[in-house]
Amino acid sequence: MRILVSNDDGIDSIGIQILAKYLSEIAEVTVVAPHKEQSAVGHSITMQVPLRISQYFRNGEFFGYAVDGTPADCVKMGVRNIMNTPPDLVFSGINHGSNTAINIIYSGTVSAAREAAIMDVPSVAISIASTSIQNFDFAGKIAQIMAKLVLSRENDLPRGTLLNVNVPDLPQEEVQGILLTKQGKSKWDDVYEERKDPYGRNYYWLKGDLIEVDKDLDTDQAAVRNKYVSVTPIHFDLTDYTTYEKMKNWEIEKLFYETKL
Amino acid sequence: MRILVSNDDGIDSIGIQILAKYLSEIAEVTVVAPHKEQSAVGHSITMQVPLRISQYFRNGEFFGYAVDGTPADCVKMGVRNIMNTPPDLVFSGINHGSNTAINIIYSGTVSAAREAAIMDVPSVAISIASTSIQNFDFAGKIAQIMAKLVLSRENDLPRGTLLNVNVPDLPQEEVQGILLTKQGKSKWDDVYEERKDPYGRNYYWLKGDLIEVDKDLDTDQAAVRNKYVSVTPIHFDLTDYTTYEKMKNWEIEKLFYETKL
Numbered sequence: 001m002r003i004l005v006s007n008d009d010g011i012d013s014i015g016i017q018i019l020a021k022y023l024s025e026i027a028e029v030t031v032v033a034p035h036k037e038q039s040a041v042g043h044s045i046t047m048q049v050p051l052r053i054s055q056y057f058r059n060g061e062f063f064g065y066a067v068d069g070t071p072a073d074c075v076k077m078g079v080r081n082i083m084n085t086p087p088d089l090v091f092s093g094i095n096h097g098s099n100t101a102i103n104i105i106y107s108g109t110v111s112a113a114r115e116a117a118i119m120d121v122p123s124v125a126i127s128i129a130s131t132s133i134q135n136f137d138f139a140g141k142i143a144q145i146m147a148k149l150v151l152s153r154e155n156d157l158p159r160g161t162l163l164n165v166n167v168p169d170l171p172q173e174e175v176q177g178i179l180l181t182k183q184g185k186s187k188w189d190d191v192y193e194e195r196k197d198p199y200g201r202n203y204y205w206l207k208g209d210l211i212e213v214d215k216d217l218d219t220d221q222a223a224v225r226n227k228y229v230s231v232t233p234i235h236f237d238l239t240d241y242t243t244y245e246k247m248k249n250w251e252i253e254k255l256f257y258e259t260k261l
Numbered sequence: 262m263r264i265l266v267s268n269d270d271g272i273d274s275i276g277i278q279i280l281a282k283y284l285s286e287i288a289e290v291t292v293v294a295p296h297k298e299q300s301a302v303g304h305s306i307t308m309q310v311p312l313r314i315s316q317y318f319r320n321g322e323f324f325g326y327a328v329d330g331t332p333a334d335c336v337k338m339g340v341r342n343i344m345n346t347p348p349d350l351v352f353s354g355i356n357h358g359s360n361t362a363i364n365i366i367y368s369g370t371v372s373a374a375r376e377a378a379i380m381d382v383p384s385v386a387i388s389i390a391s392t393s394i395q396n397f398d399f400a401g402k403i404a405q406i407m408a409k410l411v412l413s414r415e416n417d418l419p420r421g422t423l424l425n426v427n428v429p430d431l432p433q434e435e436v437q438g439i440l441l442t443k444q445g446k447s448k449w450d451d452v453y454e455e456r457k458d459p460y461g462r463n464y465y466w467l468k469g470d471l472i473e474v475d476k477d478l479d480t481d482q483a484a485v486r487n488k489y490v491s492v493t494p495i496h497f498d499l500t501d502y503t504t505y506e507k508m509k510n511w512e513i514e515k516l517f518y519e520t521k522l
């Protein structure tokens with residue numbers, strides 16, 4: 001079994017070390033990850049400038065390939081150029097901080113796994129719901145279990161659908177279980193804090209509070225808050241089918257006559 | 262009526278000039294757009310560095326606010342900091358090049374409109390299916406019609422759902438009509454072309470061909486190829502509900518016991 005491992009925190013982060021270590025116990029692992037941190041880059045890809053690949057060593061040993069691009073770039077390049085044949089699985093993480101609810105939209109970690117899904121490669125994104133992480137080893141175990149799950153269910157999981165996994169930052173004995181969830185509806189209440197630089201000019205830092213509206217354990221956000229591991233199947237078909245059906249009654253075809261006025 | 266206009270091609274692009282011109286005929290327009298081109302940035306937001314805002318003049322007249330960030334940054338900052346109260350509508354475009362099928366995932370144009378949807382502001386993204394654009398005025402007319410449509414249907418279009426509009430690059434008399442569509446399944450067959458720099462080191466440029474699998478006129482990709490204006494309702498709930506229902510039979514809850522081995 002061959003697994004491509006990537007992330008958005010950069011190839012030198014602890015999360016990807018732990019992920020590679022645990023997945024190496026069950027598969028042949030190739031690491032292709034961003035040279036520098038790429039948090040909140042969303043599904044950005046690099047087209048205007050070329051990319052470079054360098055070999056990254058840790059403690060004198062080859063660890064993986066560093067790409068000076070985004071998480072999605074790393075997966076594209078890993079699958080297309082670095083690995084000779086596509087891997088059985090792409091795994092992205094372990095991210096510092098949860099990727100639940102609206103954060104999925106902004107997440108570089110999820111976009112790496114989604115890029116794999118676009119290329120018809122099964123994939124998983126994994127994040128820990130904390131930025132001061134204590135319990136990486138439990139998340140590593142969960143990564144192993146999820147890799148085995150996805151590979152054993154290869155025929156049941158449609159191409160284009162990936163699993164987004166979020167793990168509470170707790171010792172294993174405090175975790176309550178694993179739950180199947182949907183993307184929550186919690187959102188950020190963002191503001192830009194206005195500051196002045198030493199030359200008297202304004203600049204703005206984004207800051208915000210997450211408004212937690214999710215209460216039910218069948219949402220990723222509430223599951224993790226209530227000490228469960230959350231597993232959400234997500235895809236990249238953004239069509240709002242409910243609205244699509246309703247809009248059939250809008251008869252937008254008729255608006256074409258207005259262009260002729 | 263107040264409309265915030267943004268894009269991903271940058272505040273100095275022709276597309277946003279045309280869009281602002283046509284929407285100014287029916288509303289009070291505020292332009293907040295990236296200082297530089299931001300194509301394919303996806304739903305990237307800027308958190309690690311601060312943002313700056315500058316006033317942008319065209320032919321000696323104030324045109325709008327330039328932000329040194331991404332399209333999503335511009336909309337967040339436009340709604341939160343620049344406009345005193347949220348606008349009635351956010352409109353993003355007119356993009357050079359279609360945002361149909363898989364391109365929706367990578368698009369900065371769509372992410373600007375989606376950021377508005379996240380903030381509960383009605384929104385539209387508009388793109389022309391060509392990079393050598395001849396027929397901006399027809400797209401401008403369509404933008405006007407879509408702005409009126411969304412505002413008149415404010416109670417029918419759920420918060421969180423935006424319209425993704427794609428216009429063929431044709432003279433008006435050759436356009437066949439307006440169609441309600443779903444996101445197509447066409448994807449890029451990407452490769453990285455390997456080159457050598459003057460110092461003998463490798464670098465890689467992304468290039469690819471779109472593999473057009475969409476045939477039916479109820480997909481964005483096929484509608485535009487067949488000379489129709491395409492209108493797709495999209496949202497940011499990425500849950501794959503079909504797989505979610507099927508996964509209830511997987512009993513992933515039981516996998517928790519494996520963490521205790």
